[in-house]
Amino acid sequence: xxxxxxxxxxxxxxxxxxxxxxxxxxxxxxxxxxxxxxxxxxxxxxxxxxxxxxxxxxxxxxxxxxxxxxxxxxxxxxxxxxxxxxxxxxxxxxxxxxxxxxxxxxxxxxxxxxxxxxxxxxxxxxxxxxxxxxxxxxxxxxxxxxxxxxxxxxxxxxxxxxxxxxxxxxxxxxxxxxxxxxxxxxxxxxxxxxxxxxxxxxxxxxxxxxxxxxxxxxxxxxxxxxxxxxxxxxxxxxxxxxxxxxxxxxxxxxxxxxxxxxxxxxxxxxxxxxxxxxxxxxxxxxxxxxxxxxxxxxxxxxxxxxxxxxxxxxxxxxxxxxxxxxxxxxxxxxxxxxxxxxxxxxxxxxxxxxxxx
Amino acid sequence: xxxxxxxxxxxxxxxxxxxxxxxxxxxxxxxxxxxxxxxxxxxxxxxxxxxxxxxxxxxxxxxxxxxxxxxxxxxxxxxxxxxxxxxxxxxxxxxxxxxxxxxxxxxxxxxxxxxxxxxxxxxxxxxxxxxxxxxxxxxxxxxxxxxxxxxxxxxxxxxxxxxxxxxxxxxxxxxxxx
Amino acid sequence: xxxxxxxxxxxxxxxxxxxxxxxxxxxxxxxxxxxxxxxxxxxxxxxxxxxxxxxxxxxxxxxxxxxxxxxxxxxxxxxxxxxxxxxxxxxxxxxxxxxxxxxxxxxxxxxxxxxxxxxxxxxxxxxxx
Numbered sequence: 317x318x319x320x321x322x323x324x325x326x327x328x329x330x331x332x333x334x335x336x337x338x339x340x341x342x343x344x345x346x347x348x349x350x351x352x353x354x355x356x357x358x359x360x361x362x363x364x365x366x367x368x369x370x371x372x373x374x375x376x377x378x379x380x381x382x383x384x385x386x387x388x389x390x391x392x393x394x395x396x397x398x399x400x401x402x403x404x405x406x407x408x409x410x411x412x413x414x415x416x417x418x419x420x421x422x423x424x425x426x427x428x429x430x431x432x433x434x435x436x437x438x439x440x441x442x443x444x445x446x447x448x449x450x451x452x453x454x455x456x457x458x459x460x461x462x463x464x465x466x467x468x469x470x471x472x473x474x475x476x477x478x479x480x481x482x483x484x485x486x487x488x489x490x491x492x493x494x495x496x497x498x499x500x501x502x503x504x505x506x507x508x509x510x511x512x513x514x515x516x517x518x519x520x521x522x523x524x525x526x527x528x529x530x531x532x533x534x535x536x537x538x539x540x541x542x543x544x545x546x547x548x549x550x551x552x553x554x555x556x557x558x559x560x561x562x563x564x565x566x567x568x569x570x571x572x573x574x575x576x577x578x579x580x581x582x583x584x585x586x587x588x589x590x591x592x593x594x595x596x597x598x599x600x601x602x603x604x605x606x607x608x609x610x611x612x613x614x615x616x617x618x619x620x621x622x623x624x625x626x627x628x629x630x631x632x633x634x635x636x637x638x639x640x641x642x643x644x645x646x647x648x649x650x651x652x653x654x655x656x657x658x659x660x661x662x663x664x665x666x667x668x669x670x671x672x673x
Numbered sequence: 674x675x676x677x678x679x680x681x682x683x684x685x686x687x688x689x690x691x692x693x694x695x696x697x698x699x700x701x702x703x704x705x706x707x708x709x710x711x712x713x714x715x716x717x718x719x720x721x722x723x724x725x726x727x728x729x730x731x732x733x734x735x736x737x738x739x740x741x742x743x744x745x746x747x748x749x750x751x752x753x754x755x756x757x758x759x760x761x762x763x764x765x766x767x768x769x770x771x772x773x774x775x776x777x778x779x780x781x782x783x784x785x786x787x788x789x790x791x792x793x794x795x796x797x798x799x800x801x802x803x804x805x806x807x808x809x810x811x812x813x814x815x816x817x818x819x820x821x822x823x824x825x826x827x828x829x830x831x832x833x834x835x836x837x838x839x840x841x842x843x844x845x846x847x848x849x850x851x
Numbered sequence: 852x853x854x855x856x857x858x859x860x861x862x863x864x865x866x867x868x869x870x871x872x873x874x875x876x877x878x879x880x881x882x883x884x885x886x887x888x889x890x891x892x893x894x895x896x897x898x899x900x901x902x903x904x905x906x907x908x909x910x911x912x913x914x915x916x917x918x919x920x921x922x923x924x925x926x927x928x929x930x931x932x933x934x935x936x937x938x939x940x941x942x943x944x945x946x947x948x949x950x951x952x953x954x955x956x957x958x959x960x961x962x963x964x965x966x967x968x969x970x971x972x973x974x975x976x977x978x979x980x
Contacts (some may be wrong), residue, residue, distance in 0.1 A: 325739055328718025331696055332688050333736060349945075350927075353952040354736045355690050358769040361961055365768060377765055380694025380790065396852065424697060427704075443704035450701070461694045461790050526878055526924040544900045607853040607895060607902060609879075618895065620853075620882045635880035635895075635928075643924035669693045672952060734954035770961040771953065 318346050321654065325354050329432040329658035332668035336661070340654060348649045350642055356672040360632050367627035368394060368602055372467060378634060379670040380461050381421050384413045385612045386634075387466040392546065393608040393621045394468050400598045406470035407548040408589040412483070413453065413465055414547075415578040415585070419490075420449040421613035422571040422578075425665040426501060429568065432658045433510045438500055445493045452486040455479055470595030480586055487579050498572045511565035515648040515660035518562050527644035528637045529615020530574070531664050534567035536560040541611035552584045564663035571665070601625050614638055614665050636670035678724055679808030681713030682752075684800065685723035687743055690772065691730025694790040695757035699727060702800075707793045714800055720746045725803045728782075731759040731766060732773045744780045750810035752803040754784040756796060761785045855893075855906045861916065864907060869921040871896055876903060878922045881929070883936050885964045890938060894918075909938065917943040927951075935962040 318339040325333035333354035339347040359378060363371045375390045376383040388410055395402060427442035450460050456479050457463040465472050475483070501507060517527065522535035532539045533556060540556035542549045557573045559566035602623030609618050615637030622630040641664050648660050688696050702709045703716050717723060720743045732740060744753070753776070758764035760776040767774065776782055783806050786799035859867045876896040884891040892915065894905040909915055917940050919926045929940045930951035937949070937960030949959075 325736070326687065326720070326743060331686075331700065332691075332693065333739065353950075353954060354733075354739065355688070355730070356733060356735070356771050356952045357690055357731075357766045358771045358961060359766070362766065362769050374765060377692040377694070377789075380692045380697060383694065440704055443701065444706060447701065447704070447706040460792070461698060523877060524923065526922075541900065605853045607882075607893075607904065609902070616879075618879055620893070620895075622884060631882075631884045633880075633882045635882075639927065640880070640924075642927050667693060669691060734957040770958050 323657055323661075325351075327658075329428075329662060330666075331428060332666065334666065334668045334671075336649070336657070338649070338654065338657065343654045345649050345652055345654065345657070348646045350646065352642075352668070352672055354672075355669045359673040360634060363632040364629055368623070368629055369468065371629065371632065373464060375632075375634070376462050376464065378636065378673055379667055381424065381667060382417055382612045382614070382670070383461060384417045384463045384466060385610060385617070387464075388414060388547075389608060389610040389612075389617055389619045390621075390632075391466050391468050392610070393606045393619045394602050394623075396608060397602040397604050397606045397621060397623055398468075398598055398600060400469050400596060402470050402547075403593040403596060404548070404590045405474075405592040406594045408585045409471045409473075409475060409594065410466065411548045411552065411585040412475065412582050412589075413457070413463060413471075415581045416449055416453050416483075418578045418613045419575055419582075420446050420453070421665075422575050423449070425613075425662070426568065426571055429659070429662045430501070430507075432662050433507065435504075435507065438497065441493075441497050442501075445490050445497065448486045448490040448493075452483045455482050467595065469598050470593070472595070474594050475586070475589075484583065484586065487582060491576070491579055494575060498575070502569060502572055508565065510656075510659055511563065511568055511663070512561075513563050513565075514656045515564040515652060515663055516562050517644055517648045519560075521647050522562075522644060525644040525647050526640050527615075528640045529612070530567050530570040531615065531641050531644055533557060533570045534559050535562045539616075541609055541616045546610065548585060548588075551588060552581055554581055564659055567663045567665075601627060602629065612637055614667060614670070615640065634673055636667070636673070638664070638667045638671045641666075642671070678811060679804050681715065682724045682800070682804045682807055683715045683717050683722055684709075684725045684727055685717055685720045685743070685747070686727045686729070687720075687740060689728055689730035689736050689740055689760065689776065690733045690766070691757065691759060695729035695759070698790045698793055699729065699756055699796055702793045702796050707797060709797055709800060712797070712801060712804070714804075720744075721748065723747055723751070724807055725752045725754060725800065727754045727756050727800070728760045728776045728780075729756045731763045732776055732779050733771045734773065737773060737779050740776065740779050750807060750814050752783045752807045752810065753780055754786065754799050754803045755782045756786050756799065757791060758787050758789050761787060764789060853902070853904060856903050857905045859905050859907050861907070861909070861913070865916060865918060865921065867905065868894065868918050871903070872921055874898070878918075878925055878928075881925065881932060883932050883938065883962075885936065885962060887964065890936065914939040914941045916941055919944045934960075936960055937963055 321338045323336040325335045335351035337349040375386045378386045423446040427439045430438035457465040519536045538556045603625040607620045618635040620633040624630045763774045879895040879897045882893040890909045892907040896903040926945045930947045934953045
């Protein structure tokens with residue numbers, strides 16, 4: 317005889333509403349039923365009603381945390397459909413903002429995780445460092461969260477030398493601060509106590525459940541879509557971060573190491589950026605079908621776009637990484653303890669507004 | 674009491690239908706850079722402890738009931754701050770089939786902070802505006818005076834210095850005897 | 852541009868997909884598109900960063916067999932599809948009965964088009980408060 321305990325939709329560790337109905341046998345979870353729909357708006361439908369240029373702003377609101385990446389994926393899809401070649405400099409600028417987004421998203425996730433296990437000091441410190449990245453984004457685009465910097469055919473803003481120096485300085489300061497903070501996250505006794513061996517997702521189960529991003533990489537899969545070399549990633553030097561211990565700690569470690577990797581990628585991109593145009597003009601309307609994938613902070617996103625030669629798209633489908641991680645989350649939760657649910661849920665870095673759109 | 678609550682409002686954050694943009698900016702308000710805590714703002718998880726409810730995102734068919742439920746759980750007097758354009762009108766999502774509109778369709782709203790997302794400074798202003806409204810509401814609410822009478826407790830007189838070693842010695846002897 | 856690697860039918864759908872899984876393919880997602888008389892259902896699979904797309908034409912009013920017996924993780928996608936397009940999916944391991952993402956009072960199958968209208972409109976059920 318099991319007891320059903322609802323976890324959410326309003327819960328102190330969850331910044332967003334999702335309900336997990338946990339069937340418990342004593343304190344052990346025997347099955348999980350996710351109840352979603354608290355944040356469902358119907359964005360995919362709205363994208364059909366707005367025209368394809370407006371959609372590039374709309375898709376930023378799929379998720380406020382990886383907003384630039386969404387508009388970038390969408391623009392890449394439309395560019396492929398309309399056969400637009402983006403200038404090289406725009407590709408590098410896209411890498412810069414995409415990687416700044418990855419840093420701020422990972423710091424946010426690590427901070428929330430720290431808050432969830434009661435380490436409020438670490439949460440505050442990580443978020444203070446995150447503000448440096450937010451400042452860098454604001455200084456280069458004018459927006460802290462919604463950058464609106466990506467447009468079809470390139471990017472809307474350039475980074476001049478002064479801005480470049482500012483970004484590099486912020487990264488230097490942030491890196492110095494992180495060198496003190498990340499070891500706390502990875503080596504502290506109490507942190508390890510809460511994370512090591514919790515929420516096991518073994519390698520085979522991760523693949524079968526269709527896990528993506530840090531969740532898959534924490535389970536030993538070197539699955540990083542950036543290695544396919546879209547935009548300017550083909551000219552940058554990096555290796556996917558992989559951890560093999562398959563638990564919440566491994567997923568946290570992947571994020572910690574990816575923050576440094578992204579800092580390095582921003583530096584490389586700023587360094588190698590050629591001096592060309594940042595935007596090309598285009599003619600015509602999108603027609604045809606395209607499926608495009610990008611690596612977001614939470615994993616791979618798939619955009620399916622179908623144009624019919626008019627201003628309006630026939631269909632826009634977004635498969636976000638958190639949506640793909642729901643089955644993986646259910647696998648992790650089965651058999652774990654009730655007290656660990658908060659840690660496990662936050663270790664996959666849930667983004668419910670992505671999930672439900 | 675009235676003075677104290679307005680100087681330190683406890684805030685519960687409810688995410689209705691938000692895209693996360695306003696959520697993370699609201700959380701950023703609480704962290705060292707913007708530091709809402711210098712105004713006494715404390716972020717708490719339970720609506721039962723809260724004075725101010727910060728709502729981000731519009732209302733949809735599924736979360737309207739949750740929002741009303743959370744609002745009813747808050748003790749009065751209470752203030753609702755709508756953070757961002759979505760809880761005000763529905764914003765960019767106003768035309769979506771699953772969006773009912775602003776938060777004010779379900780619960781009364783006291784302060785609107787527009788923006789997509791609003792800047793953290795604007796959010797702080799919004800919360801402080803909410804705190805001012807809270808103080809006003811509290812003044813207008815007839816309060817029941819506490820039954821328990823307070824009396825001033827005087828500090829106990831310090832023991833005379835001459836007796837002190839003797840007392841220590843006495844307790845020491847007792848301890849040995851035991 | 853997206854290439855459709857294989858076109859499948861309702862008869863061989865499960866067999867074709869079951870044959871992909873042992874080859875190391877991972878289900879990325881399923882997409883459905885309302886084409887007026889029928890739905891186009893795409894199954895996107897991935898192996899080594901290569902997409903493998905299967906297409907199925909489903910006449911309206913026909914039930915789609917679930918693939919959750921071969922791909923357990925498909926249940927989220929299928930439930931969402933069932934909600935948004937009103938496609939009946941048979942044999943799902945976890946069936947939310949068309950209320951996975953939409954509430955009981957939300958408009959039904961909002962993604963279905965009204966025939967002859969380019970941009971479809973959705974009727975909002977119930978009164979707005």
